[in-house]
Amino acid sequence: MNALLTVLATVVALPALAAQSFTFDSIDGGTIDLGQWKGQPVLVVNTASKCGFTRQYNGLQDLYERYAPQGLVVLAVPSNDFKQELASGDQVKEFCAVAFDLTLPMTDITKVRGAQAHDFYRTLRETKGWEPQWNFNKVLVAPDGSIAATWGSTTRPMSRPIIAAIETFLQ
Template sequence: MAADKDEVAWAFSFPAIDGGVLDLATFKGRVLLVANTASFCGYTYQYDGLEKLNTAKSAAGLTVIGVPSQDFNQESPDNATVKTFCETRFDIDFPLAAISHVKGAQAAPFYAWVAAQRQWQPAWNFNKVLIGRDGRIAGTFGSGDEPDGPALSAAIAAALLRAA
């Protein structure tokens, strides 16, 4: 799918981890933090920070979305295992996509759009894309940008202040 320069995040969806569709249009007007995740990565502990961030900032308009990916060979083989791991180990309550590609020719349409817009794709697990209330990309962040770190915190605060 060719990414249109005028498209916004609300045009995309992912298969949901428990079946159905995770349609980003349902979050229109909110700030999204989309993180590609993996169960067996050195950064897997960030699930805890992502859940705390989602809980703390939800009322202000933030939603975290996890996108499990096997692109870096550190994810469980099936959605049910990933879902159970996230719920039992980290008490994840934010939306999770089904296991998806996040880079390269097979990237999910959302990630293909981010690559076209920013010439950026996840370089590793727990890379993050911040989407503003207007559906446009407000920033991209690497694995080392912690959910409660200064760079991400400042970008989220600024995005939450902007109108849709």
Template sequence: MALISGCAAASAAAQDATPSTCPAILQHTFARLQDEKPQALCQYAGKVVLVVNTASFCGFTPQYKGLEALDQKYRSRGLVVLGFPSNDFAQESGSNKEIADFCESTFGVKFPMFTKSSVRGPQANPLFKELAQVSGTTPKWNFYKYLIARDGRVVESYSSLTSPDDRGFIRDVEKQLAVNPD
């Protein structure tokens, strides 16, 4: 599991947001799935962020298509989908390269994805530990979703059963996108 905690670990010159303007929830750096290079989540400060734990061999895996469509549709309005592959439910056994190849070739995933890590329990990566603490919920299965407002507040969490095209879910995303960044 390749991850680095804290925005300070990343080069400040390479970031759009400094730790002082970056919400605490985004002050983490993780290795990207495609090339395993570190990427600070602080670069998403001021955006509406949807964090999703993913897996390649799950009944919910087709949600990749809907997540990519959601990211494409709302990107220009300030949404970013962040994918975190996990084998916590024994449905993501592949290497980071295999996961990246699968996501791109099967579902055309272009939204940011990070290297495989744990998303629940004591081994959870720091972002998911913080999301669990703030929201009071941990992923019950793959494709569990957390919606983070532009100001870094965790707005809501959604079960795997909530598809990316669910009307209520879309309403929540659009409501957050309508809030003007400061």
């Protein structure tokens, strides 16, 4: 229950990012607009194919399959900022399909840190003082566009804190 109160307090304390539209290049071609999921919780995770945490793809897929029918979106954002991603989006897509049977939405390889970071991550850094410290950092965007919570690499996708936070927003 304390975790739930902490998450709810965090949602109230952080202003919404909903006023801004964040569009990513999709690994499948085209674009992914976070605005298409307004009204739904979205877990955004910076990923890498050659990281020690790569097995978390299994948990991300499990989370997606379990909660997508209730509105959850899990968005994988492959990044080579920590020098642990494959050379191209096509290689990442094939690796994730073969090794993890991923069906969740995925962006193309994207910068998540520094001056060249994607607008979503740059805005998080500028407004919240948060940026990924490693691969598989997680950001929960609440249905209203506010940032509900963030977690580091060691917090597994199916962990109690993540599930409790997500369940507060499900339909």
